Structure formats: structure tokens, C-alpha cells
Amino acid sequence: MKSPWGELQELKGASTAQEEENGVRQAFSNDVLERYSRQMLLLRFGVEGQKRLSQKSVLVIGAGGLGCPAAMYLASAGVGRLGLLDRGDSVDRSNLHRQIGHTDASVGADKCLSLRDSLMRINPGSSICTLSTGITAKFALQLILPFDIVLDCTDNVESRYIISDACAALRKPLVSGSAIGFEGQLSVYCDSEESPCYRCIFPSPPPPDCVGSCDTAGVLGPVPGVIGTMQAVEALKLAAEIEGAEVCSRRMVLYDGLSCETRVIRLRSRSKTCRACGNPEDSSQRIVNPAEFDYGSFTLAGSCATPQSTDQGRLRATALLDKGRLKDALCIDVRPKEQFDMCSIGGFQNIPITKLSKELITIQNRVGDKEIILICRRGVDSATAVSMMRKAGIENATDVIGGLDAWRQECNPEFPTY
Structure with a gap:
């Protein structure tokens, strides 16, 4: 099946400069050295870390409060290719307090294109591909396959399960973040044989009426900024393979903006019976391809919500x-x-x-x-x-x-x- 992304050029990595006639030898071109020197100065990062980073591709799913800071830092750091995927929403003025990749001038514009323009202003040399379509079970594998690392910056439960199940099937590391109100959380899934997937930790979804959103519950702008930035840090550790770095795997960071407290809780290892990344006793229950699983019914299961009224008897x-x-x-x-x-x-x-x-x-x-x-x-x-x-x-x-x-x-x- 043809990739939804179309033809993606092969990653070439940062261009290295040849030995000059005057005898000067350098790892990269002058532009690359100038732009990324401050991170290459890090003892555990160095030239090799920059090379590895320039040869990796990262997919950011969601161009909102989490996706904006994550994508901005990843593009600034020199990721080889950055993919932006959003469900076709347009920039809304009520979201600008937290979606810092957009401006008032871009209100009404497609969020993916608006964020891409911001990233190109930060780093004109970035390789960025965009798709203004939501993550769906039908195309999840094809959307994620071309990328080395995935960031879940979405805001709904169904998308979280679809993304995690696809990453589990493809063995792609997943950096998952969420934020609402004054609080946020972060974890890395599927990055090793022992690492759980999202479904391992949350085998059953919460009742729909118990799940809040920024749209209804509100959010303090910098909170998703903190979590999105942390997602970028985790992605850079994975992509650059930073020596001695420990990614947030089998752990979950809980951030409370009101108390300025951060707690880290330990998570279980991969469940052997997980339907997505394990081997359940009933093999027919294994989720090999998200396209074959009914996420709508799954996320509605156990709902204690009152059934919605019909329009009969209601007022216009x-x-x-x-x-x-x-x-x-x-x-x-x-x-x-x-x-x-x-x-x-x-x-x-x-x-x-x-x-x-x-x-x-x-x-x-x-x-x-x-x-x-x-x-x-x-x-x-x-x-x-x-x-x-x-x-x-x-x-x-x-x-x-x-x-x-x-x-x-x-x-x-x-x-x-x-």
C-alpha cells in the first residue's frame, strides 16, 4: 500500500565538510557547526550524537499545546526529518495561550502548516513533512512506519490506544505526554523488550464521562509546555543515543504546577498477556493491526454516562x-x-x-x-x-x-x- 506520506527522500544526515586546502579539518559544514555547537559541546553528546540525530526521523502527532514545544525543540536540535500529524484543525485564538507554535496572524490557518512555518523560521534547514489528518486505526501502521520515534501529543483516549498499539506492532519507541488543568504526565513506552506499552499499563480505558479535556476543564498554558519540552528531551535522548542517558521507560513523571512538585512512579514491565505487545492465551485477541480492532466500542465500554437525549422536546x-x-x-x-x-x-x-x-x-x-x-x-x-x-x-x-x-x-x- 502506498504510504500516506508519499515519497519521502532518504535521510542523508548532516553534511560533513571535506579537508580544506588550507589544512583545516572539521566534522560538519560551518553552518551546522554554528547552529548546533552548544549541544555538540556536551561531553555525552558530541559530534557523534549530532550525526546520529541528523539520521533519525521523529513523528509528532498533535500540533497543539504539547506538540508545539516538542516540535520546536526537535527542529531546533537538528532532527533529520520531522513529521507533523494533526487532524485538520485550524488555529483557534482561544488556544494561543498554550499552543506557542502559532500566532494571532495564523488564526484560522491549518495547524500543521502553521506549525511547519514556525519551525522553518527557527531552522530553515529542517526537513519537515506534514499531514492534516488525524491518526486513525485504518492507517496507523502506514502513518507511523516511516519514522524512528513517535511522540503522542494528542488529547483523547482513543488516539492514545491506536498510537500505542501501532508502535507496539512496529516496535517503535513512543514518548507519551498529557496535560490538563495544572497537571501533566510523561512516560516512554515500547522502547525495549522489557518496556510496557500504554495498553499494558491501562488495559481498560476510563469511562468517557470521567475524561476531561483542556476545552472543557481548562489548562494553564505553561503546563503542556513543560510536558511537551520533556517529551522533546526524551526523544533527543533516544535519537542521539546519548551516552549514559536513561529514558523515562517503566516510569511515569507526574508534574503538579500548583505545588511545583514532580513525582516519578515506577511502572510494571511488559505484560506477557498484553493484547498489543504480549502473547495472550487466546491468540485471536492479539492486536496485530489496529485496523482490525474496534476502538470506538472499546473506549466506550464501561461508560457511566447518561445517554444523550434525542432532540425531541428540546428547545432550539x-x-x-x-x-x-x-x-x-x-x-x-x-x-x-x-x-x-x-x-x-x-x-x-x-x-x-x-x-x-x-x-x-x-x-x-x-x-x-x-x-x-x-x-x-x-x-x-x-x-x-x-x-x-x-x-x-x-x-x-x-x-x-x-x-x-x-x-x-x-x-x-x-x-x-x-
Whole structure:
């Protein structure tokens, strides 16, 4: 099958200079020596480390808060080839506080192309290939195969399993990082026979409703910067084969930005029965090719989430234009207080969904026959809130399809984006 990357030129490594007529001998060209001299001065790195680095290829999956600093340091260090893979998202102004490879001028642009342009400004000699497509089980092996080292800089559970399973199948070292809120974590998988894969450590995924994201929970900008930078360090240790360096394998670094504490916990070795990198008793359970595994069903297994409501009986955002209806109803915004404080629709009071169950009796006594209108950011939490109320016997509750995002699109384009 043809590679999704097309034809990639063979890695040539850093160009070495020949002995000059004046008798001067040097390991690399003047440009290479000037650009990378500070890392070649390191006793455990040296000229040989730079040569090895220039002959290696690294794939960064995700061009966001983790991928930006990781890719910037890898390109600056002189990696032979750098691949950038992102799901086709465009640069969003609300992400600029942490996605430092993009600028305000690139808002709306493709993230892969925007990051590539930033890297080329840092190091014009970089060899960079990009694909604006997400990592999928169908093409995971083909996307990862051309690279020596992989960095998982994504933000969702399904991608983590796909990337890890593919790296396990191809025996590719995987540098995995994540960050949310004030915290981050880092580990290296699949770098040796004893090294576990992600599935060894997490054989079962967490319930979907228990997984947060920067989009909903928020993140302090430098936190993914710290983790992404650490991912670059691990990748450089692997690529340059730095003498005496110990990669973060069979260990996990836990970083707490609030307390400025870093803990390192020991991880188990590779599981002999792991479905991805081991030999399960039932050989049919072995994941040889991610394309043959149903990741959607796997990551949804064990969900304790409330089933989403159908649109029947729910309100379109335009219904909120009826001021008389809002005046006569009990209007509740179930977003977290931090989001409500940033912006809200007049007439709505804030009862976060995390506190709603404790307020149900008060609401029931207070509302009588009044209509209850609930809203959230995108219409998911409000649907859950309606279900909670109906289970408590409150039948006159409804919510807004699409939440505040729909209100912005259909009724008030000036409503803030966040």
C-alpha cells in the first residue's frame, strides 16, 4: 500500500565538510557547526550524537499545546526529518495561550502548516513533512512506519490506544505526554523488550464521562509546555543515543504546577498477556493491526454516562429570543462557575451540574408549574441535567439543543467565544 506520506527522500544526515586546502579539518559544514555547537559541546553528546540525530526521523502527532514545544525543540536540535500529524484543525485564538507554535496572524490557518512555518523560521534547514489528518486505526501502521520515534501529543483516549498499539506492532519507541488543568504526565513506552506499552499499563480505558479535556476543564498554558519540552528531551535522548542517558521507560513523571512538585512512579514491565505487545492465551485477541480492532466500542465500554437525549422536546436556541418565556421560566445555566463568570445569558442563574443533585429538592419546591430551561456550553451537560430532574420527578424541564454554541451561531454572533 502506498504510504500516506508519499515519497519521502532518504535521510542523508548532516553534511560533513571535506579537508580544506588550507589544512583545516572539521566534522560538519560551518553552518551546522554554528547552529548546533552548544549541544555538540556536551561531553555525552558530541559530534557523534549530532550525526546520529541528523539520521533519525521523529513523528509528532498533535500540533497543539504539547506538540508545539516538542516540535520546536526537535527542529531546533537538528532532527533529520520531522513529521507533523494533526487532524485538520485550524488555529483557534482561544488556544494561543498554550499552543506557542502559532500566532494571532495564523488564526484560522491549518495547524500543521502553521506549525511547519514556525519551525522553518527557527531552522530553515529542517526537513519537515506534514499531514492534516488525524491518526486513525485504518492507517496507523502506514502513518507511523516511516519514522524512528513517535511522540503522542494528542488529547483523547482513543488516539492514545491506536498510537500505542501501532508502535507496539512496529516496535517503535513512543514518548507519551498529557496535560490538563495544572497537571501533566510523561512516560516512554515500547522502547525495549522489557518496556510496557500504554495498553499494558491501562488495559481498560476510563469511562468517557470521567475524561476531561483542556476545552472543557481548562489548562494553564505553561503546563503542556513543560510536558511537551520533556517529551522533546526524551526523544533527543533516544535519537542521539546519548551516552549514559536513561529514558523515562517503566516510569511515569507526574508534574503538579500548583505545588511545583514532580513525582516519578515506577511502572510494571511488559505484560506477557498484553493484547498489543504480549502473547495472550487466546491468540485471536492479539492486536496485530489496529485496523482490525474496534476502538470506538472499546473506549466506550464501561461508560457511566447518561445517554444523550434525542432532540425531541428540546428547545432550539431561537426560543431564547422570547423574553416573555424566559421571564416566566426558571432558567438555569449548568456550566462550571468559572465559565458562567466569563459570560452568560441574562436571566439565567448558575447551578453547576456537579451541584445540581443537591439542589433538586429546592428546585422542586420553588418551581411549581413553571417551565425549567437549562443550558450549558454545547448541549451535553444540559441534556444530562434534564435526565437527572426527570428521575427526581421534575417533569417540566427542557434544555437548549447545542447550548451556548448554538445561541452564538443562531441568535447572537457577538456572544463571546471561549
